[in-house]
Amino acid sequence: MKALKKTLPFIVLLAILLCLSWQSESTLTSKNTIVLVKYKTQPDKSVEAINNLTILIEEVKKEPHFVSIKLHVDPKDPTNILLYEEWLDASYYEYAHMKTPHIQQFIANAKNFLAGPPEISLWQLEKEF
Template sequence: MTAQAHPETYVITFHVKPDRVDRFRSLLDPVLDAMRHETTFVRAALHVDPDRPTVFQLHETWADREDVLNVQLSRPYRAAWHASLKDILDTPRQIGIWTVVRAD
């Protein structure tokens, strides 16, 4: 693991096709369950827009960016999830990377 001043949070927004919401969850939930056991995992939270039930936002916090890019993204438990994204999303997912400057 490389040294980092702060863990990073990946904020990922998904616009899911209306008839694919159940499939979205059935594919993503096992990924979230599996990744919580990874050594560089810090936390994750999945949100849904209360006014738009097909718009989700995932916050994944990891301790090591290099591990995320070189190891975590290619974990076998993510394969079905990644392979299905084009089919279940209306638009490509939007990914932002954020670093904490204050937490209360």
């Protein structure tokens, strides 16, 4: 019983810290910008596009304000590729990110495997259910 009385304050403090940590992390995520990037590859160039995107993403992951990227391929049409990106700062994404050497290099090479420019849209979380 004495041991419980001595450790109880530490357990309570740990529980409070865990709750605060979870809450601040959840709040931060809800303010992040989601970017959807839709690509259409040239016929029979999907593998080349995915390889180039993978190399690009490895560089993008080093940027400030980057949170995550998920690369999706349409199971019915592999020439449709979608990137689901999460960023801390929309203005960084729209300006500084687009001017990085790795993005500029990707844009220059993309004519070899993409059918045209990507469709890019930015999203903010309104409600979470």
